[in-house]
Each structure stands twice: as C-alpha cells, then as structure tokens.
Amino acid sequence: MELTHHSRVAIVGGGPAGSLTAYFMLDIARSLDIHINVEIYEPAQFAAPGPKGCNHCGGIISETLVQMLAMDGITLPPEVVQRGLDSYALHTEVGSVRIHSHLPEMRIASLYRGSGPLHRTTGEEGEKVVYQSFDGYLLGLAVAKGATVHPYRVTRVFRQGNLPVVSAKGIEDRTYDLVVGAVGVNGGGLKVFDPSALPFTPPKTTKAFVTEVYLGWEGVNQYFGNTMHVFLLRMPRVDFSAIIPKGEYVTVVMLGKDLNKEIATQFLAHPTVRACFPAEVDLSLKACQCLPDVSLGMAAPPFADRVVLVGDAAVSRLYKDGNGAAYRTAKALAITAMIHGISKAAFTRYYRPACRALYWDNVIGTAVFLSVNLFKRVPLLTRGLLRLVRQEQAASIANKKMSLVLWDTFTGSNSYRSIFLRCLHPVFLARLGRASLRPAGDAVADPPEPPTTLAGGSAG
Numbered sequence: 001m002e003l004t005h006h007s008r009v010a011i012v013g014g015g016p017a018g019s020l021t022a023y024f025m026l027d028i029a030r031s032l033d034i035h036i037n038v039e040i041y042e043p044a045q046f047a048a049p050g051p052k053g054c055n056h057c058g059g060i061i062s063e064t065l066v067q068m069l070a071m072d073g074i075t076l077p078p079e080v081v082q083r084g085l086d087s088y089a090l091h092t093e094v095g096s097v098r099i100h101s102h103l104p105e106m107r108i109a110s111l112y113r114g115s116g117p118l119h120r121t122t123g124e125e126g127e128k129v130v131y132q133s134f135d136g137y138l139l140g141l142a143v144a145k146g147a148t149v150h151p152y153r154v155t156r157v158f159r160q161g162n163l164p165v166v167s168a169k170g171i172e173d174r175t176y177d178l179v180v181g182a183v184g185v186n187g188g189g190l191k192v193f194d195p196s197a198l199p200f201t202p203p204k205t206t207k208a209f210v211t212e213v214y215l216g217w218e219g220v221n222q223y224f225g226n227t228m229h230v231f232l233l234r235m236p237r238v239d240f241s242a243i244i245p246k247g248e249y250v251t252v253v254m255l256g257k258d259l260n261k262e263i264a265t266q267f268l269a270h271p272t273v274r275a276c277f278p279a280e281v282d283l284s285l286k287a288c289q290c291l292p293d294v295s296l297g298m299a300a301p302p303f304a305d306r307v308v309l310v311g312d313a314a315v316s317r318l319y320k321d322g323n324g325a326a327y328r329t330a331k332a333l334a335i336t337a338m339i340h341g342i343s344k345a346a347f348t349r350y351y352r353p354a355c356r357a358l359y360w361d362n363v364i365g366t367a368v369f370l371s372v373n374l375f376k377r378v379p380l381l382t383r384g385l386l387r388l389v390r391q392e393q394a395a396s397i398a399n400k401k402m403s404l405v406l407w408d409t410f411t412g413s414n415s416y417r418s419i420f421l422r423c424l425h426p427v428f429l430a431r432l433g434r435a436s437l438r439p440a441g442d443a444v445a446d447p448p449e450p451p452t453t454l455a456g457g458s459a460g
Helices: 014-032 063-071 134-145 216-223 259-268 322-340 344-377 379-394 401-413 416-422 426-436
Strands: 008-011 037-041 081-084 087-092 095-100 107-110 148-150 154-160 163-168 171-175 178-181 205-208 210-214 227-232 239-245 250-254 293-295 307-309
Touching: 008 014, 008 171, 014 037, 014 134, 014 322, 037 134, 063 107, 063 322, 081 239, 087 401, 095 379, 095 401, 107 239, 134 148, 154 178, 163 178, 205 322, 205 401, 210 259, 227 344, 227 401, 239 259, 239 344, 250 259, 322 344, 344 416, 379 401, 379 426, 401 416, 401 426, 416 426
Parallel strands: 008 037, 008 178, 037 148, 087 227, 178 307
Antiparallel strands: 081 107, 087 095, 154 163, 163 171, 205 293, 210 250, 227 239, 239 250
C-alpha cells in the first residue's frame, strides 16, 4: 500500500501541520522522481484580520523550531516575524526578574497565525496595517512545491471500498489514495472523520484564553520592547500566562484548566499585570479575543489504512511549542507515507513513535508544571528561585542552570524530559536549596530599568 506516480493525497486543513506535511511530501516525491497530486482543503482566509484568518494561537515559535525550519530551507521573512524576543521578564507574587538569552541565536519569534487582530489600526499615511500570516506563508510554500488549495469546508471523510472519500461544500465528492487530517482540535474539524474512515478517540482538551491589547508602535517599544512577560501568580486554574509583544499590539495568553472570561478579567486586573501597561490603557475585554481548545493528549489511534491525523489533531506539546509539534509530526508523517507506505502497519511502525515521543514527553511536562505551581504557591521557593536567577543574570558565567530551565520551560525550546532531568541534578537542587533558605529580608525585586526604546517591528 504505497504512493506512486499520480497518487492523490488530500490534506484537510492548511495550518502549519497540513502545509508542512504537503511541503515535505512533495519535496521527498521530487527527490524520488515521483509525481503526486496533493490537494489542501482550507476555507480560512489567512490574509484576513480577525477570526476569518485566525488560528487561535498565542503566536510564539521557539528558536529551536526556527533553526529546524532553516535546516529544511525555510527561512521566515521579516514580514512574518513581528518581533525577535531575546529576553523575558518573570513576575511572581514576591518579585520579578529579567532573564536574557545568553546566546545570540536564542531568540524566540512572535508572529500572527492570521493577519492580525480584527480591529487593525491605520498607519501614519492612513493605510491599513497588514501583518503577514505565518500560516499563510507556510501554505504558500506548499503551493510553490506543487500543492493545490481548495477553499472549501470539508463536511465528511468516509471510506468507499478501500479508498477514503472527501465531501466538501461546493464541489463533488473526491476519492483519494491518502487523506491527512490536519484539522487541529478547534472548530469541530475532527467530527468530519466518519468511523468507516478512521475509528478513533480524539485528544482530551482544555480551554485557553487569548486576547490582543493595542498600544501602538511606540507603546509596545517603550513598555515591552523585545521582552516577553511571564507571570507565575497564585490564581486558581491558571498554570501559565504571558504577554507577547507584536507589532503595535501585545498578545495576552493564559493557559490552564478550562479558563473563561471571568478569570481573564481577574488576571488583567491583577496589580502585577496592570503595572506592565501604561496607566491610561483600557484592559477591559473589548478587543479581538478567543477561548481556544488546547490539546492535552493523543488521538487513539491517529491513523488507519490510508487515513492519518497530524499536528494537534494527533498530538501536540503540553501548553508549549504547538508549532514545533506540528513540524515534527508533519515531517515524520511525510517520511512514512513517501518511503514506507500508507497502511496502518506502516504508520504504526514508523509514524507512531514520533507521536508517542511527544505524548510521553507531555506526561513529564505535567510534572514540570506541577512543580511550577508549587513554586507559585510557596513563597520560600519563589524567593529562592528569584535569588538564584538574579545571581546567574548578574554573573558573567556560562552555566546559568536555573535561567536556562526557566527559559526552556516558558519558551518550549527543549523537551520536558530534558528540563525535568536538569532539575533533578544534585548541584541544581543544592543551589536552589541554599537560595531558598537564605534569611528573609534580601531584596527580591529587580532594580528599576529604563524604558525600552529599541525600534520595534520586524526584528529577527
């Protein structure tokens, strides 16, 4: 059961997972001197602002993913990268600290999955400010490789005989040799897969919260610059929250257990959060906002003969680096389908290990975030963490263990397994213990820093 000359492949969903699957499949097909027809079904308008082009994401990609994409010949242009972030400010109930990347290449990128917030402002000359979509850019790369895009919404994927069939609004049913589900976990896309095509249990999900706050170019540069702000506050059901500077907006992201607008309002009203913004800025929830589903598990199973799920629909990283998980599963799927076949047996042997690796890393990630919650709730540990990071940031030493652990935890730049093992190192635990047990009364707040005046926009 293999793809051969003129085999037909349908990819349902043109986000990063779908576009990268098409890109890698067509790239491998070219190297094998095989011509395959790849058709991507994507009704979203990535060039449109607001919900029409949005993919419900905070819009951060780690430096690890930037480097992996570059190795595959994909270099993100300045129009896509809204800002290259080289530091983050960590805020807790007992103080704050700023953590800088210790290597030039350790710059995370902030971007828009669509074309920016719904209420985009006009530029100096009255023209609409346009942000180039990350998803749209990747979809364009897939088209350049030879993929065809159908702007139709798929309503059903079912099996007719041995082959999968795609039903979509606006066109007749089409039969394919392989159907790839890159539909994510939002919008009910997984429901289009009929049990005859793919009998599976979808991943478990929870609710996140994302909103945009307008500050203008000068406001973003002055108050945030190239720094992402991360908050470890004692708020129920909130595991992680961040403010990410992009263009003339900042994106507020909250991750946790079934969040809602009431919790988001409480977060934005928290004195530590409010202090990050100009006093005159209205933080009431009136701007572009959403409560997207976030994957917490793995589809079981994510494949059958000739039908397979990829990206969030199959498995993603817990809270972090969803785009990185899309890249990893897309590349593993493309190699499996083009080299090893499209049967359930081939997917089980060659594609499933990539999905399982992410799944088990998420299990460890759960322990990592339980530890983060412990640090939030125990002031003794919080002060120790801040003291240790401050020592590392002030010293001209290369080995900044706590700073790197926090950087990787909050940016998704490394596996949870790596983070967890580093935290268990005896030297790390001893240093943290000494910092936590120091007498009370030491300063734990960062000294005041001058306003950031770096020119913003497309650093990167």
